[in-house]
Amino acid sequence: MSAVAQQAPKKAPTPKARKSLNAGQARNGLLLVLPTLLFLSVIILYPLINAVVISFEKDAGLDKATGMFVQGGGAGISNYTHWLLQQCGTESCPPGTLGAQFYSAFWVTIFFTVVSVAIETVLGIWFAMIMNRDFKGRALVRAAILVPWAIPTAVTAKLFYFIFAYDGIANHLLGNIGLGPFLWTSDPWAAKFAIIIADVWKTTPFMALLILAGLQLIPSDVYEAAEIDGATKWQTFTKITLPLVKVPLMVAVLFRTLDVLRIYDLPAILTNGVGGTTSLSMLVVSQIRAGGFNSASALSTLVFLLIAFTAFLFIQFGGADVIKRPPGAKKKKDAAPPTAPAATAVAAQSGVTP
Amino acid sequence: MAQISKRRTLAACAGIAVAAITAAGCSSSGGGGTSSSANNARGPITFVQGKDNVGLLAPMVAAWNAAHPTEKVTAKEQTDKADQQHDDLVQNFQAKSTTYDVVAVDVVWTAEFAAKGWLTPLKDSMALDTTGFLKAPVAAATYNNTLYAAPVSSDGGLLYYRKDLVPTPPKTIAELQADCAIAKKNGMSCYAGQFAKYEGLTCNVTEAMNTFGGKAVDAQGKPTIDSPESVAGLQYLVDGFKNGMIPQQELTFQEEQGRSAFEDGKYLFMRNWPYAYSLGSTDASSKIKGKFAVAPLPGVSGPGASTLGGHSAAISAFSTHKATALDFLKFLTSADQQKNNMEKGSLAPVIESMYTDPSLVSKYAYLPTLLTSIQNAVPRPVTPFYQGVTTAIQDNAYAALSGSKTAAQAVKDMQAAMLAASSGS
Numbered sequence: 001m002s003a004v005a006q007q008a009p010k011k012a013p014t015p016k017a018r019k020s021l022n023a024g025q026a027r028n029g030l031l032l033v034l035p036t037l038l039f040l041s042v043i044i045l046y047p048l049i050n051a052v053v054i055s056f057e058k059d060a061g062l063d064k065a066t067g068m069f070v071q072g073g074g075a076g077i078s079n080y081t082h083w084l085l086q087q088c089g090t091e092s093c094p095p096g097t098l099g100a101q102f103y104s105a106f107w108v109t110i111f112f113t114v115v116s117v118a119i120e121t122v123l124g125i126w127f128a129m130i131m132n133r134d135f136k137g138r139a140l141v142r143a144a145i146l147v148p149w150a151i152p153t154a155v156t157a158k159l160f161y162f163i164f165a166y167d168g169i170a171n172h173l174l175g176n177i178g179l180g181p182f183l184w185t186s187d188p189w190a191a192k193f194a195i196i197i198a199d200v201w202k203t204t205p206f207m208a209l210l211i212l213a214g215l216q217l218i219p220s221d222v223y224e225a226a227e228i229d230g231a232t233k234w235q236t237f238t239k240i241t242l243p244l245v246k247v248p249l250m251v252a253v254l255f256r257t258l259d260v261l262r263i264y265d266l267p268a269i270l271t272n273g274v275g276g277t278t279s280l281s282m283l284v285v286s287q288i289r290a291g292g293f294n295s296a297s298a299l300s301t302l303v304f305l306l307i308a309f310t311a312f313l314f315i316q317f318g319g320a321d322v323i324k325r326p327p328g329a330k331k332k333k334d335a336a337p338p339t340a341p342a343a344t345a346v347a348a349q350s351g352v353t354p
Numbered sequence: 355m356a357q358i359s360k361r362r363t364l365a366a367c368a369g370i371a372v373a374a375i376t377a378a379g380c381s382s383s384g385g386g387g388t389s390s391s392a393n394n395a396r397g398p399i400t401f402v403q404g405k406d407n408v409g410l411l412a413p414m415v416a417a418w419n420a421a422h423p424t425e426k427v428t429a430k431e432q433t434d435k436a437d438q439q440h441d442d443l444v445q446n447f448q449a450k451s452t453t454y455d456v457v458a459v460d461v462v463w464t465a466e467f468a469a470k471g472w473l474t475p476l477k478d479s480m481a482l483d484t485t486g487f488l489k490a491p492v493a494a495a496t497y498n499n500t501l502y503a504a505p506v507s508s509d510g511g512l513l514y515y516r517k518d519l520v521p522t523p524p525k526t527i528a529e530l531q532a533d534c535a536i537a538k539k540n541g542m543s544c545y546a547g548q549f550a551k552y553e554g555l556t557c558n559v560t561e562a563m564n565t566f567g568g569k570a571v572d573a574q575g576k577p578t579i580d581s582p583e584s585v586a587g588l589q590y591l592v593d594g595f596k597n598g599m600i601p602q603q604e605l606t607f608q609e610e611q612g613r614s615a616f617e618d619g620k621y622l623f624m625r626n627w628p629y630a631y632s633l634g635s636t637d638a639s640s641k642i643k644g645k646f647a648v649a650p651l652p653g654v655s656g657p658g659a660s661t662l663g664g665h666s667a668a669i670s671a672f673s674t675h676k677a678t679a680l681d682f683l684k685f686l687t688s689a690d691q692q693k694n695n696m697e698k699g700s701l702a703p704v705i706e707s708m709y710t711d712p713s714l715v716s717k718y719a720y721l722p723t724l725l726t727s728i729q730n731a732v733p734r735p736v737t738p739f740y741q742g743v744t745t746a747i748q749d750n751a752y753a754a755l756s757g758s759k760t761a762a763q764a765v766k767d768m769q770a771a772m773l774a775a776s777s778g779s
Contacts, residue, residue, distance in 0.1 A: 062469060062738060062776075067498040069470050069738065088774035095753070096746040096771030165611070166603040186550070186605040186756065274551045274752070289437065290741035290775070291466070 048304075055079050055298035060291065072294065079298035098287050102299075104276050105283045111192065112279065113260040116199045121253055123200065124207030129241075131208065132215045149205035157269035160198040161185070164270070191275035195267050199260070207252050214248030215241070254314045261307050280306075393479055397675040398426045399682060402443070403458035403665075405434035408699035418685055425678040427456075436460055436553070447472040447670070455673040456682055458665050459503055461494040461733060462740045465575070467668065468497040469738035474669040476501040480680055482687075491704050494733035495666045502668055504683040507701040509663030510727035511561060512648040512720065514616060514624040514634070523649035527565070527590060530623065530652045534599050537622035544599045546612035546624040549591075551752045554608055556734065556744045557661040558625065559751040561651065563587035564659035564732040570743070570772075571735040577743070577776060580769035588761040592754050605756055617642055625651065627663060631720050632700060650726040662731040664702070702728070735772075742775025 056079070058072020078087070083102045086093045093099035131142050148156070163170050164184030171181040182190045218241065226236045242249075264281040271277045278286075280303050287296035403411065415429045432439045440463060446454050447470065459467060467473050476482045482504050484492050491505035513530075515523045519540060524530040534544035548554030560570055568584030571577055594600040604612070609626060613633065616624040617640040624630070628648075635643050651658035667686050669679040685691060692703035696714055702724055708714060709725035735743050746768050754764035 060470075067469055067738075089777050091774075094770030094774055095767045096749040097742070097774045098745060099774070100771075166606055181603070183603060183606055272550075272552060286741075286745070289441070290739070290745070 051297045052301055054294050055301050057294050059294045075294065079295045080302070082295055083299055083302060098283060098290060098292075101278055101283055105278045105280045108192070108276055109261060109263065109279045112196060112199070112263060113257055116196045116203075116260055117253060117256050119196070119200050120204050120207045120256060121249070123204045124211050124252065125245075125249070127204060127208035128211035128215055131212050145208060146205045148202050149209070151202070153202060153265045154269060156198060156202045157266045160194065160201075161270050164194045185271050186274055188275040191271045191277050195270055195277055198270060199263070199266055202266075203256060203259070207256060210252035210255070211245060211249055214245040217248075218244045250314065250318050254311065254318070257310060257314065258307055261310060262303065392674050393474075393676045395675045396425055396678045398428065399455035399673065399675050399678050400428045400430055400453060401456045401458075401667075401682065402430045402432065402454050403667075404432050404436070404439045406431055407434065408701075410695060410699045410701070413698075414691065414694070418682065422678075422681075425675070425681075427682060430454075443467070447672070450672050452670075452672050452674050454670050455675060455679045456667055456669055458506070459668050461491065461662060461664050461666060462744070464495050464503050464666060464668065465497045465736045466738045466740055468500075468502040472671050473502045474671050474673070474676060474679075476504065476669075476680075476683075480669070480676065482680070482683060486706060487687075487704050488706050488728055490662045490728055490731040490733055491664055491666070494662055494664075494736060495668075497736060497738075503666035504668070504687050505664065505666045505704040506686050507664045507695060508704050508728055509627055509702055510724055510731045511557070511625055511651050511660040511663075512628060512631075512723060512727055513651050514626055514630065514646055514648055516622055516642065516645055517647040518645045519622060523647070524623075524652050525649075525657070526655060527652050527658070531599060533622065540622070542619070543601045543615075543621050544623060545594065546604065546607065546616055546621045546626075547600065548608055548612060548625070549600070549604045549752075549755060550606050550608050550611075551748050552608060553744060553748075555751060556747045557663070559588060559591065559747055560732070560734060561625075561659060561661045562591050564661075565651070565653050566590070567654075570747070571737055575735070575737045575776070577735075577769055577772035579747075579772060580765055584768075585762050585765045588751060588754055588765055591751075592757075592761050595755055595757070605752075614639075616646075628702060628720060628724055629700060631718075648720045648723050650723055650730070653730075657726055657730050660727040660731040662728065662733045664704075737776060739776045743772050746771035746775055 056075055056077070058075040058078075060069040061072055062068070063070045081087050082093075082099055086099060086102065088094070088097055088099050127145050131138070131145060151159075162168055165171075166181060166183065168184075170184060174180040174182070184190045184194045222240055222244075223236065226240055231239070262281050263279050264285070267273060267277045267279050268282055268285075273279075273282055273286075280299070284296050284300045284303065287299060401415070406412075411429050411431065415427050419426045432442050440460070443454070443457055443459070443463075447467065464473070468475075474480055477500055482501060484501065484505075487505060488508055491508045492501070495501055495503040495505050513523065517523075519536055520533055524533050530545070537544040547558045549558060563570070563579070563584040564587070566583045566587035568579065568581050568587050570579045570584075591600070595602065595604075607615075609630070612621070612624055613626060613630045615621055616626075616630075617634055617637060619641045631648060634640050634646060651660050653659065667683055669676055669683065673679050687704065689705060689708070692705050692708060693711075693714070695701040696703050696708065696718070700718070702721075703709070706725070709721045715721050734740070737743055750759065750764040750768045750771065753759040754761050759767070
């Protein structure tokens with residue numbers, strides 16, 4: 001799974017090296033990046049390939065005569081059909097097997113991704129705009145907003161575990177306004193939202209930080225121009241800020257989306273998968289614990305494909321420009337989003353004629 | 355040119371990957387050539403166990419080392435989480451590592467490790483005498499009629515009750531249910547157990563099922579849980595949640611939540627392990643000091659069937675000093691060590707006579723009760739697919755307890771899921 005996370009950044013060095021060198025230097029360039037390639041092959045490529053290879057072998061099975069486990073041999077695609085078509089042996093997986101949890105884990109992972117990234121994006125933009133403003137005590141506000149991001153996820157999860165305990169503070173406060181008590185770590189809906197609340201609390205600062213970096217690149221003169229032209233606050237936001245911050249925003253959304261798709265620690269500690277909150281990554285780990293390394297490999301390959309596909313969609317259609325523009329190349333900034341200056345010009349004009 | 359360099363890169367990567375795979379392939383097939391010659395070998399060994407919270411390990415190892423200067427034991431502590439201990443052991447065994455000689459295994463892991471060929475069978479020259487031991491822990495350490503581990507500590511569930519409010523503890527489930535009226539009169543909840551979805555739920559549910567005469571697996575390890583008796587056991591808990599004997603929030607309770615609620619005086623009865631006894635009488639925050647006592651778990655007509663807990667010690671199949679390891683197992687299960695474990699760490703012994711030892715009983719009044727509990731205890735399913743089996747029980751029992759499934763359907767699904775889990779994949 002960690003290999004999966006590295007997938008997007010991994011691609012960056014190769015094209016960069018290729019693009020910035022002319023033909024004569026290509027060999028030297030290759031020599032220079034060879035150590036990195038070697039290193040990446042050992043820590044990323046090998047585990048990745050090996051996982052795919054063993055996903056086509058059978059899990060160890062019990063030899064009825066001796067009562068001992070024997071290695072399974074080739075499995076074809078049966079480990080994949082086990083998850084995708086819900087086949088446990090010859091019949092469909094009964095409730096209570098890990099196989100039967102696949103679709104619930106898949107949809108709940110998608111649910112977490114969509115809902116928490118949506119909330120984090122809105123809150124992140126809001127926080128970033130607050131942090132971007134000049135006012136007294138700005139440093140304090142910035143620090144306060146960033147604190148949750150500085151806390152390790154495992155600690156966050158444990159904190160929220162206590163907050164959402166039956167006689168914890170969440171139920172106590174809600175009780176004061178006549179709600180609850182909720183079984184936050186047991187009831188299906190409450191448990192899902194407990195996780196989303198904790199995730200949003202923890203990662204909104206990350207989102208805000210990336211967006212803030214984008215906001216600070218917007219020159220102040222476009223805002224001054226908009227103000228002179230009489231644009232309203234809303235027009236300034238939708239016609240200037242959003243288009244100009246789009247690229248860093250999409251990168252932030254991409255990072256968070258890939259992150260939530262492989263979410264493990266938060267639900268594992270907070271709810272332990274109760275109430276249908278088992279994510280795909282948790283299912284992989286449960287399967288490994290149950291001794292099914294090969295079928296677990298098949299599942300993590302499926303998760304890998306899901307994440308790779310999502311990343312592809314973002315890069316292809318979402319405008320998350322992580323590949324074409326190397327992070328260090330600042331001079332390209334003006335040229336990269338050709339629509340942005342045009343958009344501002346239009347924005348400024350439309351602001352004048354309401 | 356760009357195209358060519360890209361191809362070269364790919365080829366290089368592929369080459370490296372292939373080399374890496376073959377290298378790994380060689381190394382994993384090389385090890386593991388352990389033969390019976392190791393059975394007679396002596397030398398230093400390593401003992402691995404979960405986190406030692408009571409400070410027993412260091413003095414015990416020191417005592418052994420003083421007597422065996424050439425066969426010293428090095429102790430290694432794992433974390434205090436059972437899952438992580440399990441993962442650590444699996445990783446080492448899978449790598450056929452010789453670093454671990456004697457390992458502490460939870461009673462439910464023995465079958466899995468034995469079937470994988472990771473444990474040395476305790477037979478023939480490696481035999482261990484278990485006369486005088488409690489039957490249930492020995493049964494839990496036995497797989498395929500062969501003993502694979504030495505039982506070191508035992509554990510059983512007890513019924514904690516408020517003796518100031520309930521003069522005679524309930525002997526049967528019917529009496530327990532009737533006594534809930536007392537809880538209602540005093541504005542308390544009736545019964546606390548462990549009903550969150552984790553291993554504790556398996557313990558509580560199989561306990562109820564076994565009490566009513568159900569059986570999770572037969573002697574061959576085949577699932578036999580789908581029986582009217584098992585349904586009756588689960589139905590008893592489901593009804594408990596429905597009629598308020600077990601409050602709804604217990605769906606989130608593990609041992610500690612129940613214990614703290616019981617110590618706050620919120621519950622009349624609690625099902626818990628013996629560790630709660632001394633904490634209940636010594637915790638500064640306990641409001642029930644001197645107001646509670648323990649009884650065997652209630653059954654249908656006599657004592658109920660508790661789940662068996664505890665740990666065993668086993669010899670790794672990859673150990674190179676197995677003769678020393680066997681001596682160390684004998685040392686761990688010796689009467690002296692067992693008594694010491696009880697006195698210093700409240701670890702229940704596996705030697706039956708200790709439970710009536712006057713010097714121990716005078717200090718630990720619950721021992722005779724615990725003996726009854728362990729004598730009636732049923733090991734959790736002894737199967738190499740324990741993880742799958744416990745998931746099957748937890749998922750379906752939890753669905754029944756939270757009301758999304760009937761008890762009969764849940765037990766039926768348990769049977770199907772256990773069968774699917776035991777078939778390998």
